[in-house]
Amino acid sequence: MAGGYSHVFKRxxxxxxxxxxxxxxxxxxxxxLGRLLADITDGQLTWAPMDDVYDxxxxxxxxxxxxxxRERFRRTLQQxxxxxxxxxxxxxxxxxxxxxxxxxxxxxxxxPPLLTLLAGALLxxxxxxxxxxxxxxxxxxxxxxxxxxxxLTGQWGDYGLPPAQSSFAxxxxxxxxxxxxxxxxxxxxxxxxxxxxxxxxxxxxxxLLNADVKQIVVEGRRAVGxxxxxGRVVRAATIVSGIGVANTFSRLLPADVAERYHLxxxxxxxxxxxxxxxxxxxLRHTDQELGLSSTNLWIHPTADHDRNLAAYLADPTGxxxxxxxxxxxxxxxxFAERYPGRATLQLIAPAxxxxxxxxxxxxxxxxxxxxxALKQTFVDRLLKVLYEQxxxxxxxxxxxxxxTPLSTRHFAGYSQGEPYGLAHTPARFEQRFLRPRTPIRNLxxxxxxxxxxxxxxxxxxxxxxxxxxxxxxxxK
Numbered sequence: 223m224a225g226g227y228s229h230v231f232k233r234x235x236x237x238x239x240x241x242x243x244x245x246x247x248x249x250x251x252x253x254x255l256g257r258l259l260a261d262i263t264d265g266q267l268t269w270a271p272m273d274d275v276y277d278x279x280x281x282x283x284x285x286x287x288x289x290x291x292r293e294r295f296r297r298t299l300q301q302x303x304x305x306x307x308x309x310x311x312x313x314x315x316x317x318x319x320x321x322x323x324x325x326x327x328x329x330x331x332x333x334p335p336l337l338t339l340l341a342g343a344l345l346x347x348x349x350x351x352x353x354x355x356x357x358x359x360x361x362x363x364x365x366x367x368x369x370x371x372x373x374l375t376g377q378w379g380d381y382g383l384p385p386a387q388s389s390f391a392x393x394x395x396x397x398x399x400x401x402x403x404x405x406x407x408x409x410x411x412x413x414x415x416x417x418x419x420x421x422x423x424x425x426x427x428x429x430l431l432n433a434d435v436k437q438i439v440v441e442g443r444r445a446v447g448x449x450x451x452x453g454r455v456v457r458a459a460t461i462v463s464g465i466g467v468a469n470t471f472s473r474l475l476p477a478d479v480a481e482r483y484h485l486x487x488x489x490x491x492x493x494x495x496x497x498x499x500x501x502x503x504x505l506r507h508t509d510q511e512l513g514l515s516s517t518n519l520w521i522h523p524t525a526d527h528d529r530n531l532a533a534y535l536a537d538p539t540g541x542x543x544x545x546x547x548x549x550x551x552x553x554x555x556x557f558a559e560r561y562p563g564r565a566t567l568q569l570i571a572p573a574x575x576x577x578x579x580x581x582x583x584x585x586x587x588x589x590x591x592x593x594x595a596l597k598q599t600f601v602d603r604l605l606k607v608l609y610e611q612x613x614x615x616x617x618x619x620x621x622x623x624x625x626t627p628l629s630t631r632h633f634a635g636y637s638q639g640e641p642y643g644l645a646h647t648p649a650r651f652e653q654r655f656l657r658p659r660t661p662i663r664n665l666x667x668x669x670x671x672x673x674x675x676x677x678x679x680x681x682x683x684x685x686x687x688x689x690x691x692x693x694x695x696x697x698k
């Protein structure tokens with residue numbers, strides 16, 4: 223699932239939402255995203271607000287809270303950094319101005335070619351001025367306080383690149399997304415699919431499960447269908463691929479077709495996002511008994527995220543550059559009823575795909591003792607962080623299971639285990655081919671690669687693709 227990367231992972235007595243570890247919407251009842259989501263789910267999906275403090279950034283031994291509401295966010299930061307009041311105000315202004323500029327940038331992606339030729343550069347320019355700057359460069363222009371910069375970028379794991387590598391545009395998008403707080407789907411990840419299915423089928427759509435696509439069928443210069451792994455060919459007037467741009471161009475298109483349109487050359491201008499490991503923890507106690515809340519924790523060894531990551535990638539036995547701790551059972555008001563006496567946590571840390579590459583051709587669940595031993599080292603390290611940060615769960619872990627970049631490759635189809643698709647570098651936003659319309663007639667793209675990462679990004683990309691197909695603005 224290239225747009226959003228969401229499914230349910232279950233073990234007896236437990237359930238975790240893969241890919242929903244940081245789902246949230248801005249005032250879902252009234253926001254554009256909220257209205258769009260309500261439309262495509264026919265209002266059947268309900269959301270529970272998280273705690274007012276949705277994220278807690280911990281750097282060394284110091285904690286900083288990100289609270290719901292722009293003014294609360296600003297006031298809390300200024301209390302922690304009183305000498306940086308002006309810098310914080312300027313930061314919030316630049317975040318919001320970047321998001322305002324992004325609306326025209328993304329809308330331009332859905333325009334017909336002629337309109338793009340006439341007005342595209344003008345529509346893209348305001349956003350690109352922000353997108354071409356790294357997060358580190360933007361923040362360095364506002365303050366010299368390294369601790370403040372470390373706090374403001376403490377959520378960098380949400381988009382997979384540290385400040386010196388990420389575009390300020392993606393940083394601003396994520397920050398703005400949560401400024402008014404976060405919400406969680408009541409019933410968990412499975413409710414997203416369950417609410418979408420009736421809408422698809424009512425419109426004449428049909429869902430096929432376990433129907434792997436071997437390739438897109440192209441006749442002349444036109445896509446005419448897809449060939450399934452079992453040899454069947456499903457023909458259609460329009461083909462929309464949501465499995466990621468790299469997968470579509472390098473795996474599903476015949477090689478001669480991809481070369482004809484110089485698609486391999488275009489793909490060399492972008493790179494996959496960083497992979498991660500994900501630890502699923504089950505507890506035979508309730509959230510209330512353990513004092514667990516829905517506030518996410520971001521744990522960092524120091525405020526220099528780029529240096530932390532570089533040191534870790536060079537020596538994976540060193541300190542983890544971040545650990546994200548989420549409490550899905552505390553976020554879902556129905557969890558206690560569905561799984562009485564239980565609670566769940568998730569821990570995420572970055573990882574390099576190459577560390578697991580030796581086992582990539584081995585079947586899932588049968589990769590051997592050496593692979594399991596490597597996994598156990600990460601389990602032990604993540605549990606150590608968990609016990610330090612959430613001491614109430616020490617000695618009460620009933621289940622702990624790790625997924626690796628190979629798990630992401632197996633379930634989501636990303637060849638490098640990259641959960642966020644293409645890396646959100648400044649260069650990514652310069653690429654004109656990352657849009658719904660492809661040079662092959664009747665073949666369109668959707669998913670987080672043509673917008674931004676995450677479920678909200680996938681939602682926007684779906685609207686952009688539908689707008690491009692129908693010739694009208696569905697985001698309006």
